[in-house]
Amino acid sequence: GDGSPLAASPEQLATPVIARTWGARSWICRKPEWPARVEQEFQRGKKDLQTMQFDALSYDPDVLQHLALEIFLELGLDTKLEIPIPKLKAFIMAVRYSMFSNPYHNWEHAFDVTQTAYSIGLQSGTFSRLSDVEAYAFILSSLCHDLEHPGVNNPYLVSTKSALAMLYNDQSVLENHHCCRAFQIMSHREVGLLEHLPQEKYFRLRKVIISNILATDMAKHAEYVARLRKLTEGGNATDGPLNKDVQLEMEILIKCADTSNVLKPFSVCKKWAMRVTDEFFLQGDKEKERKMGVTPMCDRETQGRVALQKGFIDFVVGPFYKLVG
Secondary structure: OOOOOEOOOHHHHOOOOOOOEOOHHHHHHHOOOOOOOOHHHHHHHHHHOOOOOOOHHHOOHHHHHHHHHHHHHHOOHHHHOOOOHHHHHHHHHHHHHHOOOOOOOOHHHHHHHHHHHHHHHHHOOHHHHOOHHHHHHHHHHHHHOOOOOOOOOHHHHHHOOOHHHHHOOOOOHHHHHHHHHHHHHHHOOOOOOOOOOOHHHHHHHHHHHHHHHHOOOHHHHHHHHHHHHHHOOOOOOOOOHHHHOHHHHHHHHHHHHHOHHHHOOHHHHHHHHHHHHHHHHHHHHHHHHOOOOOOHHHOOOOOOHHHHHHHHHHHHHHHHHHHHO
16 A cells, blocks of 8 residues: 555566565565564674674574674664664664575575674774765665575576566666665665665765675676776785775675675585575576576586585685785
8 A cells, every 4th residue: 555566576586577576565564573682692693793703694583683783783873873773673674574585695694794794894994984874884785785686696687588687777687676675675664764864975875885786796896806906006005095995995895795705714604605506506497497508607417516616716706805905
């Protein structure tokens, strides 16, 4: 009755019909209560919240909701920007219930990237260079960077003439969708997360969030490597252009956080590696069912998990992290 789109599913998002869908609708319909805090588990998570040792997969999803809120509180964003805590809670719940139960792109991944971005942002000194609204946008974009991810990649959505590919003209299909959903959730009357922001701050926040989420499109990865290589020519760039361009700095850090599983302790990294390859192979299965060309990394019959991870480290993120360092 309020004109909101209907709830989405991974299958709906990948259909050739343009469907008006919105996963947050499922949260609005369910209206779950904010979960009670299990103090022992919360304190266990809080102890590692600012570190790269955090293991999101070892926590109940309810605990991760409390820890997501804690990140906003530790940064003091609720007081600095006068954000009502009930609105933050409503937003966090809407994000959680907008994530599908994919092996990899799920609520745990959304939280993991947010926690890692928070940790890297603290350790690198990035937060000291951001305004309050930029810090707010950085955490919001981390939490929303994979909203309603259907568990398949952009080339699959384009090749299958999916609803999303048609809607976004084959350009950064998923990333545009994540941005769109983020603002639909934040602007919904049941959340109203941005109502208190003056217009100038709202548009700055919007620009940052869009830029950050679009930066996570791996099709643009080579461009970022080239930009970093140019910035670091001649040695140390600590006092160079990167630290003077906070937008680029945020984009680099969210990319680091999004691909950071290989930087975690092996026990943590291994769990995520199993999940991401499971998701790849499920896409390959869909491609075989459709009798279309199977993406090489998604073929469970020809690819090994170890080889996939080694190739990703050696040729994709390894060179990138060296430049960031």
